Amino acid sequence: MRPKSEVQIEAAKPVGRIGVMVGGRPEMVDVQYGFAEGLGRAVEKTWDVARMSLHAMGQMLTGEMSIRSLNGPFTIADYAGKSAALGFVQFVSFLALISVSLGVLNLLPLPVLDGGHLMYYLWEGITGRPVPDRWWEALQRAGIALLLAMMSIAFYNDILHILG
Secondary structure, three states: OOOOOEEEEEOOEEEEEOOOOOOOOOOOOOOOOOHHHHHHHHHHHHHHHHHHHHHHHHHHHHOOOOHHHOOOHHHHHHHHHHHHHHOHHHHHHHHHHHHHHHHHHHOOOOOOOHHHHHHHHHHHHHHOOOOOHHHHHHHHHHHHHHHHHHHHHHHHHHHHHHHO
16 A cells, blocks of 8 residues: 655645654544533543633743744634544534633623622722722723733734634
């Protein structure tokens, strides 16, 4: 049997592949868990993804990770298509990763996000009175500015990715 050759375009550069592997094709094994164990593993995996997302955000803030790692909707759509091409399970796993990451982002204590509203409720619970209007307006503006900056960076990175 002759190896099948193909040429793929990756990042606007042709990449040749001859379709051979060292050793045999890896054996795939289906694993099934009962409800309780499956639920426990799902919670564990969700926690791992949330922790990884927070760790990556922390590294971006400290400069350990480049903000070029921040991707926008075009890159996410591109990876969604690539994961869908790999199969249903990979696509659903990618969607779960994105969902958990967005959930973590939404729970950050930024004033315009749900995490910010939880902080307002915490303030009101501790002090017995709502956040002063002047503070609330200033915090909302700061939160919007921060989110706009993050979205701008993500779109900029997407445009760079598209243009090569």
